[in-house]
Amino acid sequence: MQTPSSLSRRAVTWAVTASVVTGTAGLLATLNAAHAQQAAPYPTKAIRIVVPFPAGGTQDVLMRMVAEPLAQRLKQPIVVENRGGAAGNLGADVVAKAAPDGYTLGLLSGVHTANSAFYRKIAFNLEKDFVPVKAIGESAVLLVTHPKTPFSTVPEFLAYLKANPGKVQMGSTTSFSTDLLKMQSNTDIQFIPYKGVGEALQDLIGERLDVVVGPSLQLIPLVKEGKVRALGLGSTRTIPDLPNVTPVIQSVPGYDVGMWFGLFAPKGTPAAVITRLNTELTECSSNPRCATSSRNRAST
Structure with a gap:
């Protein structure tokens, strides 16, 4: 794994991947011009x-909400398969190595761009092994703690970190958020890796962990139920669901962490297939269930 000193350069480079996902329309236009011939049924x-x-995490719930109306439009079943492990790298590798025929797709996220900045050896190349299909959504990143910790705001948290170096344990599926906070605030935090945010939350609620970083979509309900306490946001502005929770960047300059979600196909998937999927996913946005999900996600 690479050191935080290489974080800024690599993270900025890979953050561009998020814009690639949202720029799918331009890619499709290019592909369509080059593949105007009659395509096989799909x-x-x-x-x-x-x-x-x-299963049960933000990505899983999000994909299942989209899969149902998409299956109806495509008139074929859609099987959502959970392949957790290695901070999301195992599942992404399954997609990268699948036949490029449109019958294996993957929901990738900002976690994968962060992984490429931290792991020296990854079996796939995010730029070379995938083609974007459609941006699915985005979510603010939220830092939460259990209600009994001696800090309830970001300034209090930072003061506690400086007074207790190396004692605070921060859990998530990737070390990106923790390492960036350590680097930008010049503090010492223990990172505890988890396969899913749900597992980290179990330890947090059980007081076996101090802080969890994850998508706000998954954490907001627990904050409102009083099971966890919101510390700060990784986004640069507040969100409607938590108007009194301030962005970490106000206390830690340079701490800007968001989460995007996008559907990808293996490189080499026919242009006509990508076009069909993109079109149907766009139409799915008119589905009330997906529209509600989209409004909830777009709260960064």
């Missing part, structure tokens, strides 16, 4: 969508 069988995190 789909003719079930489609597998790999979610590289455990």
